[in-house]
Amino acid sequence: MALNGQHIIVIGGGIGGLAAALAFRQRGASVTVLEQAEAVTEVGAGLQISPNGFAVIRALELDAALAQNSVRARAVVLRDYRKPGEVLRLDLARFAADQHFRFVHRADLITILANAARDAGVQIRLLQKVASVEAGPEPVVRLCSGADKRADLVIGADGLHSKAREALNEPDSPVFTGQVAWRAIVPNDPGLPAEAQVFMGPGRHMVCYPLRGGSVVNIVAAQERAEWATESWSHRDDPKNLRRAFSEFDGTARALLERVEDVALWGLFRHPVAETWHKGRVAILGDAAHPTLPFLAQGANMALEDAWVLADCLDGAETTGAGLSAYQARRRDRVVRAIKAANGNAWKYHLSIPPVRGAAHLALKLGGRLAPKRMLGQFDWLYRHDVTRG
Ligand SMILES: Cc1cc2nc3c(=O)[nH]c(=O)nc-3n(C[C@H](O)[C@H](O)[C@H](O)COP(=O)(O)OP(=O)(O)OC[C@H]3O[C@@H](n4cnc5c(N)ncnc54)[C@H](O)[C@@H]3O)c2cc1C
Numbered sequence: 001m002a003l004n005g006q007h008i009i010v011i012g013g014g015i016g017g018l019a020a021a022l023a024f025r026q027r028g029a030s031v032t033v034l035e036q037a038e039a040v041t042e043v044g045a046g047l048q049i050s051p052n053g054f055a056v057i058r059a060l061e062l063d064a065a066l067a068q069n070s071v072r073a074r075a076v077v078l079r080d081y082r083k084p085g086e087v088l089r090l091d092l093a094r095f096a097a098d099q100h101f102r103f104v105h106r107a108d109l110i111t112i113l114a115n116a117a118r119d120a121g122v123q124i125r126l127l128q129k130v131a132s133v134e135a136g137p138e139p140v141v142r143l144c145s146g147a148d149k150r151a152d153l154v155i156g157a158d159g160l161h162s163k164a165r166e167a168l169n170e171p172d173s174p175v176f177t178g179q180v181a182w183r184a185i186v187p188n189d190p191g192l193p194a195e196a197q198v199f200m201g202p203g204r205h206m207v208c209y210p211l212r213g214g215s216v217v218n219i220v221a222a223q224e225r226a227e228w229a230t231e232s233w234s235h236r237d238d239p240k241n242l243r244r245a246f247s248e249f250d251g252t253a254r255a256l257l258e259r260v261e262d263v264a265l266w267g268l269f270r271h272p273v274a275e276t277w278h279k280g281r282v283a284i285l286g287d288a289a290h291p292t293l294p295f296l297a298q299g300a301n302m303a304l305e306d307a308w309v310l311a312d313c314l315d316g317a318e319t320t321g322a323g324l325s326a327y328q329a330r331r332r333d334r335v336v337r338a339i340k341a342a343n344g345n346a347w348k349y350h351l352s353i354p355p356v357r358g359a360a361h362l363a364l365k366l367g368g369r370l371a372p373k374r375m376l377g378q379f380d381w382l383y384r385h386d387v388t389r390g
Contacts, residue, residue: 003315004028009141009151011130011164013037015047015106016286016303017157018113018124022060023311025120033117034128034141034149044106044233045183045264046211046218048073048196051099051383053301056308059388063100065112070104071210074194081201081249095376099383103196103209103218109300130158133167135282153320154282155310157303160231160271162288168276174231174269174291181222181266181294182242186259188217190252199253204246206253217256220294221246222268230267237265268293270343273336278324285310290335295345298338298382305387306331312387330387338382 006029010017013035021031049057049066057066074093077086092101118124133154134140141149156164165172192210199206204223211218223245239260246257273290277283286303310327317323 002028003311006030006152008032008153008155009034009149010155010157011133011141012156012158012162012286012288013110013114013124013126014157014159014286014303015109015113015300016288016307017155018110018117019056019060019304020155020157020285020307020310021122021124022113022117022120023307024314025117025122026060027311027315030121031117032123032125032149032151034130034143035124035126036129038127044110045185046209046220047104047106047109047300048209048297049100049102049104049109049304050297050301051096051101052385052387053304054100054102055386055388056304059308060116062112062116065116066102066104066109069108069112069212070102071194071212071214073101073103073196073209076196076198078198078200079253081199081205081253084251087200090376092376096383101383103194103211105211105218106300108212130163133164133282135167136280139280139282152281153314156282156284156288157286157307159287160291162284164282164284165274165288167282168279168284169274172271172274174271176228177268177270177293178226179222179224179268179293180227181220181268182237182245182263183221183266184219184239184242184260184263185211185216186219186256186261188214189259190217190255192217192252197252199249201246201249206246206249206256208253208256219256219260221257222294228267231269232266233264235265237263239263241265273332273339277328277332281320283310283324283327290339292339293342293345296338296342296382298342302335302338305334309387334385341382 003024008024008029008031010021010033013033021033024031057063076090078088080087129144130141131144132142139154141154156162158164188210196209206221208217208219242263243257271291277289285306292299309330313327314323
């Protein structure tokens with residue numbers, strides 16, 4: 001089934017939806033994106049695009065635009081929350097020089113994707129909140145305004161609280177992980193270089209990296225706690241709560257926290273990966289199919305990979321059904337593995353018992369000195385995988 005001439009509705013103008021819209025359009029489909037927001041604005045904060053996500057950006061011919069609007073990461077540095085010096089330095093510039101790890105503001109990546117999609121002829125319709133989706137051979141998208149929209153194919157890229165996922169699956173039952181995360185952007189007063197800094201404390205950690213030419217720093221601060229917080233990208237919190245939670249952090253971490261004026265808080269939930277990714281002529285991708293915890297920074301990268309693979313599978317398939325089945329088969333195991341790895345990462349940073357912390361940090365330090373390449377190589381399955389090469 002060539003995509004040429006097909007009319008496709010994509011629900012959600014986030015990273016995955018816009019990437020899919022562009023990939024479909026580049027293969028000749030006529031594409032409409034329905035986005036609930038009133039504008040593509042400055043929502044969100046920093047994202048990390050790893051080499052596997054960058055491969056998709058390159059295949060979409062947006063690598064130059066992304067390079068211009070992002071910071072290339074030169075290292076990942078792990079630090080103890082109180083002691084000066086480094087626990088571990090993973091030198092990306094030296095040991096992964098051929099790979100692109102990039103820090104980008106979510107709004108900048110959205111703008112790059114949206115501009116490219118519009119230039120290619122994708123219709124992006126704002127203020128189009130979808131109420132429900134009817135899956136089947138002739139899918140219907142029902143808007144909150146009451147209007148119905150029809151297309152040859154409907155793609156749900158509508159994120160965490162996806163209406164399209166509901167049409168294909170039993171209701172999801174997310175489980176609170178006992179962790180929350182704050183995110184904020186502050187001026188880069190300490191002059192942080194192009195590195196991801198991870199400050200590790202008992203039961204909490206902070207990841208900081210520069211954005212926008214190094215002028216600002218993105219902070220994600222995660223804490224284990226019993227008190228539940230809502231699962232939303234737009235829930236604001238008082239910066240004092242963040243500073244209180246990280247009051248024992250010293251040095252650069254403390255200096256950055258002092259500058260926080262505006263902060264969002266989100267509760268971290270585990271969602272099962274959707275059983276069914278497609279039915280009739282409806283499919284889901286990105287967070288709609290498999291929300292992930294932020295500890296491996298793969299949410300946006302997995303959505304980009306999904307978008308590319310979906311377009312690729314549909315374009316080469318005999319029927320829509322065969323294309324959608326091939327898509328789920330190509331994606332599911334990889335996504336499950338990435339989510340499992342993200343779930344496993346938090347506790348490594350959060351070790352609470354001092355001797356255990358000390359021993360773990362020493363092991364990391366030695367590993368980093370003796371076998372830096374091997375430490376980076378353990379993630380080759382993730383970062384060196386290029387979905388655009390088949
Ligand atoms: C406002 C916002 C801010 C974010 N900020 C960050 C961040 O700072 N750091 C980070 O790592 N990740 C952030 N994320 C999440 C990150 O972008 C995703 O995890 C990842 O990019 C996967 O992308 P996605 O396309 O599957 O989903 P998303 O990027 O979440 O996109 C989903 C899109 O669908 C739209 N949508 C949802 N429901 C409907 C509906 N019923 N009708 C029409 N449209 C709908 C949403 O408005 C959104 O544009 C943010 C997401 C959002 C929505």
